Amino acid sequence: MTIRTALAATALASCLLAAPALAQSVNLYTTREPALLNPVIEAFTKDTGIKVNAVFLKDGLQQRIQAEGANSPADVMLVVDVGEIQAAADAGVTQPVKSALVDKIVPAQLRGAGDNWITLTKRARIVIVSKDRVKQDAITYEDLADPKWKGKFCIRSGQHPYNTALFSAYLGHHGAEKTEAYLKALKANTARKPGGGDRDVARDILSGQCDIAIINTYYIGLMSKATNEQKGWYEAIKPLKTTFANGGTHVNVSAAAIAKHAPNKENAVKLIEYMLGEKAQHIYADGNFEFPVNADVKEAAAVKLLGAVTPDKLPLADIAKNRKAASELVDKAGFDN
Incomplete structure (x- = not known):
């Protein structure tokens, strides 16, 4: 090794040692x-x-x-x-x-x-009701199809991902034929055309347009901390313990x-x-x-x-894979029309 090469190698080593660790x-x-x-x-x-x-x-x-x-x-x-x-x-x-x-x-x-x-x-998708007009504390997703809710039910678009996921879970529990019938029954119970956002259904409960609705739980939390009109929406509603008839809560x-x-x-x-x-x-x-x-x-x-929620046992991967079929059933039932 020449003196020049040795000096160069020493200089390079010195630089590496002096450099901070990545x-x-x-x-x-x-x-x-x-x-x-x-x-x-x-x-x-x-x-x-x-x-x-x-x-x-x-x-x-x-x-x-x-x-x-x-x-x-x-x-x-x-x-x-x-x-x-x-x-x-x-x-x-x-x-x-x-x-x-x-x-x-x-x-x-x-x-x-x-x-x-x-x-x-x-985050759970649960049922909320009017605190003043509805007295029950628990419900199943299946119960939403009961004709006693006719003209009292509010929900955002059936094609929104929050709802196609829920309907996909229903499909996993009950099959296509019963899911289509369920969607038609929900549609028959609506107080208005499905639409708006989740917080809008709380607003519509306060106004008296509907008595019962579906919402994602985190919206309830956000409304509870609101400093505007949404605080009033929160105060008008009561969350119900919501599950499938033979299962847990959809998340x-x-x-x-x-x-x-x-x-x-x-x-x-x-x-x-x-x-x-x-x-x-x-x-x-x-x-x-x-x-x-x-x-x-x-x-x-x-x-x-x-309160705590117990997630439904249906694998989320299956719900994700059933979404396209659930979306097609939403259209077939004319849910958003």
């Missing part, structure tokens, strides 16, 4: 709102030292990862709907989440086939998956496991009045406000 990181693609996710991301980085590079997308998450192919930097996908995460799994852009902690905390029906995605939080979920070509797979697992822990479940679930998937979290805001 910080660990994990790349997150998500369709969640930044305000809901940033607090738990910040807590994860503080507790683990792993930086989260978050890409917030309104839509097209799966398509972006597909377009990026094997060079995609995505490690974790986090979305707000079971249909969306199942579509990603069906498209082949996820891989199994292999974790003993996931196996312990997340019930089988709240995971994808082969653990290709897992639930982080739950949708926020869910996570590890990307197929994740370059930081180990950190991806760490992020998902962290989000299942009690501290993170409080931060993440309470931010939007969602129910923790971790059963050890007893004091979540949604549980305090509405």
